Amino acid sequence: MANTPQSKKRARQLERRTAVNKARRSRIRTYLRKAEEAIAxxxxxxxxxxxxxxxxxxxxxxxxxxxxxxxxxxxxSRLAARVKALG
Structure with a gap:
């Protein structure tokens, strides 16, 4: 566990950053899934x-x-190739 004030602050920052990155990754995966479904x-x-x-x-x-x-x-690149291959 974090002991020094600096390490406690870093732990708080990491928590916020992780939440932001998780949201971004989820948003990107949603767009990828929509593209996959459209190709399918x-x-x-x-x-x-x-x-x-x-x-x-x-x-x-x-x-x-x-x-x-x-x-x-x-x-x-892989998505574009699959879209291009569609009839």
Whole structure:
């Protein structure tokens, strides 16, 4: 357990930061799930729209330090390839 005032403050800050990051990660996963569902439905227009909404959210997660840049780029790339493959 934290003993010094500094370590107690750091523990409080970490708690707040964790909650913020958890909310961001959840929001991004929601956008990813919507894109996945649109691809699964086979509707190319809806899938493209979902992908367009998903990309900035993923990159915002990168800029906020929730995801690594390569992870987000890989996810976007794979989603885009799957949208492109739709008839």
């Amino acid at each position: 439905s086979g509707d190319k227009v809806a899938a493209q729209a979902a992908l367009q909404a998903c990309q900035p959210e993923l990159m915002r997660g990168v800029s906020k330090g929730v995801f690594h840049k390569n992870t987000a780029s890989r996810k976007i």
